[in-house]
Amino acid sequence: MSSKDWPLWEVFIRSKQGLSHKHVGSLRAADAQMAIDNARDVYTRRSEGISIWVIESKLVTASDPDESAEFFEPAESKIYRHPTFYNVPDGISHM
């Protein structure tokens, strides 16, 4: 990236149905306001959202893919951490 390029921003949209903002992609913009405007134009043209968050990509700290073995695999064998061993009483819906 040359110094003339605008910084990269990550875009999060909350849809009408969704409670939380979801990552939808990224874009370039000179400042935060432009990033919001661009996100509106690029990512909500088809009524995808009612709220937008943007954050400069460089501010995101990501887990290291090289560490994924020690990071994530140990959880795979611990199925007892899923709440699947409970009996759901009669009359309880939406579980």
Place this chain on the structure above:
Amino acid sequence: MTTQEAFYNYLVRLGDDSLILGQRLSEWCGHGPILEEDIALTNIALDLIGQTNNIYELAVSIENKGSNVDQLAFLRLEKEYTNVLLVEQPNVDFGYTIIRQFFFDVYRKLVFEALCNSSDERLAGIAEKSLKETKYHLKHSSEWVIRLGDGTEESHRRVQEAVNTLWKFTKELFFQDEVDQKVIELGLGIDTSLFIESWNQNVTNVFTQATLTIPSNSWQHEGGRKGTHTEHFGYLLSEMQYMQRAYPNMEW
């Protein structure tokens, strides 16, 4: 001039402004300075053409001669278009495009705000829907005017040049004749002279932030509302009308 004729002409003027500016903006499609702005400009172009469609639909129903929206948009002769000269001016560069858009957006927002109270409910409905779009267009163009005006030496020079060139087309936005008088009397249309002051104030506010100056040269151009256009208009029409002329009555 009957009320019906006046209202029809009034609507055609309103629709012609957004059709021609929409056509101009659509020329940016695939040529925007960045992908995000390319989409922004073409979104605005589509909004404007959508507004035109609604306004023309109402116009042809008022005229009641069995013509349709496509005929109105694509099959008139140059002299029969009554848009203001500002909107037909060429894109030149992004700075010109933004200044042209900004002058128009400030005006158009004031127009739609007032037209929400039109005595014709259909027009009031179109105004209300279009106002939301126009507010966004104005936000977009205002931010760019400030960003470019108060940006680099080059961006400032270029937008100031655009202001100097396009300023002479701004007074025509407030052109009024017997068409306007008739629709104003009946509450169908609006008296734009009431908000010249607001327009100037809004433009000045943004220009102050953008460190741009309004040229002192007071000479102003007009003629669009009577069908007398600038030299650029014929070229725009030949491109815009090509499909309908090559394939008469074609539909998408």
